[in-house]
Amino acid sequence: MTDCIVIGGGLLGLLTARMLNAAGAHVVLVERGGIFREASWAGGGILSPLVPWQYPDAVHALVHWSQQAWPGLVEELRDETGIDGELVRSGLLMTGIDADPAVTNWAQAHDCRLQSIGAADTVKLEPQLAENIGTAILLPDVAQVRNPRLGRALQESLLQRGVSLRAQTEVTGFIIRHGAVQGVTTGDGELLAAQVVVASGAWSGPLLRDTGIDLPVTPVRGQMIQFQARPGLIQHIVLHRDFYLIPRNDGLVLAGSTLEHTGYDKSVTAQAREQLVQRALALVPALADVPVVRQWAGLRPGSPDGVPIIDEHPQIRGLYINTGHFRNGVVMAPASAQLLTDRMQQRESFTDSGPYTL
Ligand SMILES: Cc1cc2nc3c(=O)[nH]c(=O)nc-3n(C[C@H](O)[C@H](O)[C@H](O)COP(=O)(O)OP(=O)(O)OC[C@H]3O[C@@H](n4cnc5c(N)ncnc54)[C@H](O)[C@@H]3O)c2cc1C
Known part of the structure; x- marks a missing residue:
């Protein structure tokens, strides 16, 4: 029964x-x-x-x-x-932003460790980042799963x-x-x-x-691409505005994602691929030498x-x-x-x- x-x-x-x-x-x-x-x-x-x-x-x-x-x-x-679901505490490095008082207050109130990183230290943390990337916020406890x-x-x-x-x-x-x-x-x-x-x-x-x-609840399409890089090319999950890179243990780097209201259409587009590649290269120029091995899309349950x-x-x-x-x-x-x-x-x-x- x-x-x-x-x-x-x-x-x-x-x-x-x-x-x-x-x-x-x-x-x-x-x-x-x-x-x-x-x-x-x-x-x-x-x-x-x-x-x-x-x-x-x-x-x-x-x-x-x-x-x-x-x-x-x-x-x-x-x-x-x-x-192994590969939980890795990579930390989330949010580039191009400063921690203003509202953000630090939020972090304190919500028990979220947060570090402000100066421009020079941002590149020390992630040497492959574009030089002009500027200041950053690091959330060191953020993890990922595969x-x-x-x-x-x-x-x-x-x-x-x-x-x-x-x-x-x-x-x-x-x-x-x-x-x-x-x-x-x-x-x-x-x-x-x-x-x-x-x-x-x-x-x-x-x-x-x-x-x-x-x-x-409505479908919201998200497209991603995946680079086959060498392990350790980047260490952190790196965010710039609404674009992010996620490094996996074996060197794969995921780049995403789009936010599209296209109903139940789950196909991938050349335009999204090009846009994600360009954003990835602008953030980590060394990815120009790394092949893109996969592209996919999923439908988020938007609310x-x-x-x-x-x-x-x-x-x-x-x-x-x-x-x-x-x-x-x-x-x-x-x-x-x-x-x-x-x-x-x-x-x-x-x-x-x-x-x-x-
Ligand atoms: C590109 C992308 C990146 C994302 N990144 C993150 C992230 O980094 N962190 C994060 O927290 N979230 C992320 N999300 C969001 C997260 O993936 C979703 O919110 C979550 O997976 C939703 O899970 P779910 O089980 O509700 O839906 P789904 O995984 O879509 O599962 C629903 C299942 O129901 C089945 N189903 C539907 N109708 C029926 C039916 N009538 N009968 C039987 N089965 C049915 C479907 O076939 C499907 O398998 C991302 C999503 C996308 C698309």
């Missing part, structure tokens, strides 16, 4: 399923395509918003809780599965724990009786459970439309102010929603999954769920 059905095999679905399983529930996860192939695969894996003080406290509450949880989670997954590996580790962990994963199975609707959910319909027949979680990322809105709610919806459906008992994490779904995922699991298990949680209700 299934207790919970989770719809969506992205990070939010997998982590929610794992926490529900840990709470003793029998969980089935249903994924339309392959597990972990959409936004969660495409993301950069930075465990912080790019400019944290530009986000509301509701986002920060989830970010902060998750930042404490991530190292233990990656270690646990590595112990369980042998697959999304595809993390996804493999999570999938393996769920299988080991007995969570049933049904890939290539699309949920087409909900079975509702007397104001309560009783299961879902899929291309493969019905599945029954008293609790259903919609963690379907950018596709959550259309899935829920027939249940009488208009979810404020107003980036505040996710973590709530029960207002009219249908047992139907829950965990989506709308926009640009920060990787970093916020553990907290978001925990908050929803606590709610479903009627336990007290680490923060008030009020800001995340519909």
Whole structure:
């Protein structure tokens, strides 16, 4: 007998399923395509918003809780599965800006270590940066994970724990009786459970439309490119305005990302590639000699102010929603999954769920 059905095999679905399983529930996860192939695969894996003080406290509450949880989670997954999600504390070097008093006050109030770096020291920290890069702010504690590996580790962990994963199975609707959910319909027949979680990322809105709610979640395309550099070419995640570079352990450098409102079109464009290459070279001129080996796109579940919806459906008992994490779904995922699991298990949680209700 299934207790919970989770719809969506992205990070939010997998982590929610794992926490529900840990709470003793029998969980089935249903994924339309392959597990972990959409936004969660495409993301950069930075465990912080790019400019944290530009986000509301509701986002920060989830970010902060998750930042404490991530190292233990990656270690646990590595112990369980042998697959390393590569959590690296690279630090976030934000170039071309000064820490004004409002920023330092924010950092103090939010327990976020922040260092102001003079122009000469910025280039000492990252010798490959363009010479005229100027002053910077360093957030030394910001870490990153390697999304595809993390996804493999999570999938393996769920299988080991007995969570049933049904890939290539699309949920087409909900079975509702007397104001309560009783299961879902899929291309493969019905599945029954008293609790259903919609963690379907950018596709959550259309899935829920027939249940009488208009979810404020829309797809926002992000394109990235990847350079095959030598390990250590750059050490930090480097941000310049809204453009960033992420160095992986094996030398790959990710450059991203675009923010495009193109509906459900996930194709990549030559124009975005050219723009990302130019911005990368302007920041780190040595990348001119490094081949671009890959380009991809993902659809973020965009929401107003980036505040996710973590709530029960207002009219249908047992139907829950965990989506709308926009640009920060990787970093916020553990907290978001925990908050929803606590709610479903009627336990007290680490923060008030009020800001995340519909
Ligand atoms: C280019 C890019 C860079 C990013 N960088 C970062 C970053 O550095 N740090 C960060 O924190 N966040 C980042 N993000 C954001 C983050 O990736 C997303 O917020 C997060 O992955 C969303 O996860 P999700 O599980 O909600 O969605 P997804 O990973 O998209 O998963 C949703 C899943 O639901 C499935 N699904 C949909 N409808 C159905 C259905 N009817 N039946 C069954 N299955 C269904 C889909 O196939 C999909 O697999 C980035 C995103 C992009 C695109």
